[in-house]
Amino acid sequence: MKTATYGLGVLFLAVSLLLPCSYSNVAWGQPAAGPRDAAASAPAPINVDTSRIAVAGFSSGAYMAVQAQIAFPEMFRRAGILAGGPYQCAEGSVTNMIERCMEGAPSQADVKRFVQTTIRRSNNGEVGPLTELSNGIVYLLHGTADAIVKPPVAEAGMAYYTALKQQAGLANLTIIDDNRRDFGHTFPTDLPPAPVRGQPYSKDDCKTSAPPYIGHCKFDGAKLMLTHLYPEIDSSRVVQTGAIGKLQQVPVSGAAGSAYMEDWAFLYTPASCLDGQRCGLLVALHGCSQNYTAVGDNFVRLAGFNRWADAFHVAVLYPQTKTFAGNYGGCWDWWGYTDANYDVRKSQQLQRITGTVMDWILHRK
Numbered sequence: 142m143k144t145a146t147y148g149l150g151v152l153f154l155a156v157s158l159l160l161p162c163s164y165s166n167v168a169w170g171q172p173a174a175g176p177r178d179a180a181a182s183a184p185a186p187i188n189v190d191t192s193r194i195a196v197a198g199f200s201s202g203a204y205m206a207v208q209a210q211i212a213f214p215e216m217f218r219r220a221g222i223l224a225g226g227p228y229q230c231a232e233g234s235v236t237n238m239i240e241r242c243m244e245g246a247p248s249q250a251d252v253k254r255f256v257q258t259t260i261r262r263s264n265n266g267e268v269g270p271l272t273e274l275s276n277g278i279v280y281l282l283h284g285t286a287d288a289i290v291k292p293p294v295a296e297a298g299m300a301y302y303t304a305l306k307q308q309a310g311l312a313n314l315t316i317i318d319d320n321r322r323d324f325g326h327t328f329p330t331d332l333p334p335a336p337v338r339g340q341p342y343s344k345d346d347c348k349t350s351a352p353p354y355i356g357h358c359k360f361d362g363a364k365l366m367l368t369h370l371y372p373e374i375d376s377s378r379v380v381q382t383g384a385i386g387k388l389q390q391v392p393v394s395g396a397a398g399s400a401y402m403e404d405w406a407f408l409y410t411p412a413s414c415l416d417g418q419r420c421g422l423l424v425a426l427h428g429c430s431q432n433y434t435a436v437g438d439n440f441v442r443l444a445g446f447n448r449w450a451d452a453f454h455v456a457v458l459y460p461q462t463k464t465f466a467g468n469y470g471g472c473w474d475w476w477g478y479t480d481a482n483y484d485v486r487k488s489q490q491l492q493r494i495t496g497t498v499m500d501w502i503l504h505r506k
Contacts, residue, residue: 181390181405186504187414187456193421194498195278195370195455197221197446199328199354200290202426204230204242204475207298208484209424211259213495214273217424221366222281224326224428226294227301229255229484231476238476246293249300256304263309267485271309278315280369282362284324286348295320317369325349327356328428328444330363353436354428355443363445367453371421379452386411386450388441393460394496399479400489401468403433406497407441407459411451421455422502424494429470432462458502460494 196217198206203225210220211228230247231238241247247255262268279302283295299318306314322329325348334344334357345351347358368376390405397404414420427440441447446457464471467478474483474490482488499505 181392183501184389184391184408184410185415187410187422187502188417188419189422189456189503190419191216191503192218193371193455194424195219195221195421196424196426197223197366197370198225198426198428198473199223199431199444200225200326200428201472201475202428202431203290205426205473205490208475208488209491209494210274210277210279211271212268212484212486212488212491214269214271214277216495216498218274218277219370220277220279221370222279222295222298223328223362223366224283224287224290224295225281225298226290227252227255227298229258230294230297233477233481233483235476242294243290246291247297252297252300252304255301256308259305260309262485267487269486271305271311274309274311274314276313277311278317278370278372280317280319280366282319282322282365284322284326284329285320286323286325289326289350292320319365319369322358322360323348324356324358327351327354327358328362328440329356329358329360330443330445331359331361332357332443332445352430353439353443354431355439361445361449364449367423367446367449367455370423371453371455374453379449381448382411382451386447387415388447391458391497391501393493394500395489395493398489400493401463401465401471401474401479402490402493403461403463406461407438408502409441409447409450409457409459411447411454411456413451413454414456418454421453422498423450423455423457424498425457425459426473427459427461429472432464432471434461434464434471456502458498460497462490 196206196209203222206220207228210217226242230242263271302316347356387410391408431440441459462471477483479489
């Protein structure tokens, strides 16, 4: 198997062609200064309902969200996948990552192998107990015009979860495949078209991939995700309150190592979660060329989760990757650039994300 230690030039070329990006003057591999250089500080305690913790991601963040749900199903019983594919898709190979998991499509034999790997890893403890997903939720959203992670890749993600449900005996796992919307490789919003702070303006950013990859698509991807991930909330009656809560930087747990993550994350706490009420928690994972180094806080401010957080009673945690020469674009690791444990419980990135939830949100240090 060709591992991720090879072919980084191929990766650089592929991502540079597919995702033209806009960078700040932060050097690769160096910490990005937080907004106004504010220091990360411990958040006020949030009364989190642990049964309402979810993970959602776009593009590389979508692949990472799948890995988070499979590796830590006891924490992430709910997952929203926007423009991603199945678990283990790249199998540690840059070539697979590009040719199979972006430009092509995993075969039926591939999907069968991915499911077998998942079950074997769960049985030997490399990933969590799949029984935790017995009443879980998976919402898959993908655009028919996506030319970067092509629709057949997303459908392989649907096939993976369907087969896993059957073979792991997860009778009550809810899987929703939202695959008929006409948009490209972007995070869709219903925001009015307008230039985005610090970014070039594209009039067709719903169909094309233009920084900061927040598309003006006349429908609200964040609300769709929250509606499906939190069905206990009647979405027909929710009202968008806007981002009237508290946005702050919080520390990220664990040693930096080679995780290539910032030592801080954004945390948005809506007004309804500031007064001791029970609230859920959504971990929202940006895509490639969408971290703070590349687009500032545009993903955090504009994706839409903050605008709906009050209505769905969820706080939102936004971990951030670092950009470095081996990971052009600051993608999350779904092919092995950190180490061979990138998609199991020992994953450096997943350890830091789950550790942050446990230490700084649930205060279980």
